[in-house]
Amino acid sequence: MMAENTEVKTRPxxxxxxxxxxxxxxxxxxxxxxxxxxxxxxxxxxxxxTDNGGHWFFSNLPKGKGLFNISGYDCAYxxxxxxxxxxxxxxTWQQIYPLGTWDHVAIAERPVYGNSHYRLLYAADHTxxxxxxxxxxxxxxRWASRIDLEVTDVRVERLRExxxxxxxxxxxxxxxxDEFSDLWDQLNEKRGFGWDTNPFVWVVSFxxxxxx
Numbered sequence: 151m152m153a154e155n156t157e158v159k160t161r162p163x164x165x166x167x168x169x170x171x172x173x174x175x176x177x178x179x180x181x182x183x184x185x186x187x188x189x190x191x192x193x194x195x196x197x198x199x200t201d202n203g204g205h206w207f208f209s210n211l212p213k214g215k216g217l218f219n220i221s222g223y224d225c226a227y228x229x230x231x232x233x234x235x236x237x238x239x240x241x242t243w244q245q246i247y248p249l250g251t252w253d254h255v256a257i258a259e260r261p262v263y264g265n266s267h268y269r270l271l272y273a274a275d276h277t278x279x280x281x282x283x284x285x286x287x288x289x290x291x292r293w294a295s296r297i298d299l300e301v302t303d304v305r306v307e308r309l310r311e312x313x314x315x316x317x318x319x320x321x322x323x324x325x326x327x328d329e330f331s332d333l334w335d336q337l338n339e340k341r342g343f344g345w346d347t348n349p350f351v352w353v354v355s356f357x358x359x360x361x362x
Contacts (some may be wrong), residue, residue: 158236167242173299174274180353180354182351182354185306236301237354238298240288241273243270243294245269302357309334309349312330
């Protein structure tokens with residue numbers, strides 16, 4: 151439980167439309183993201199710092215990969231991108247004016263400044279219809295986000311150590327490794343972190359916060 155008067159730290163996180171729908175229906179409560187830079191060894195090379203904010207660091211990265219001296223040891227100290235209390239979701243979206251061509255669609259309406267309003271569309275909700283142009287998730291501002299997540303746990307492990315229960319928590323009810331590995335490769339193989347490379351990943355557990 152978070153202590154009283156503790157500052158709430160929030161950071162953005164990107165999700166695909168498929169994963170947004172899984173979050174909204176309550177089946178996705180975990181996500182895995184590649185640790186950068188990657189260590190060159192097994193789990194024993196991974197140590198949790200006690201004098202540097204409790205973050206992970208790695209003792210055997212190649213030279214020139216962000217080496218720092220911690221407690222007398224030369225070790226890499228990659229910053230955890232999930233060192234926060236909450237995440238807000240960036241997803242593919244669009245904004246239109248109230249009298250636009252999409253006014254007949256049941257969509258969200260949020261105040262922006264003063265009495266002005268934008269109507270917001272989210273691609274995850276409209277897989278069968280396309281507006282003239284979707285805006286990439288990376289360009290979603292904080293005010294347009296409709297999903298807030300409370301971070302409940304962060305750990306580091308090898309990708310292929312994922313369990314069937316964790317696959318379900320990733321939003322895939324089947325719990326099948328083949329289904330998860332195919333989805334993972336669609337997103338990460340071209341970046342050099344395919345299923346077969348078995349990279350170290352941040353495992354982030356979360357629960358959805360209902361936005362008022």
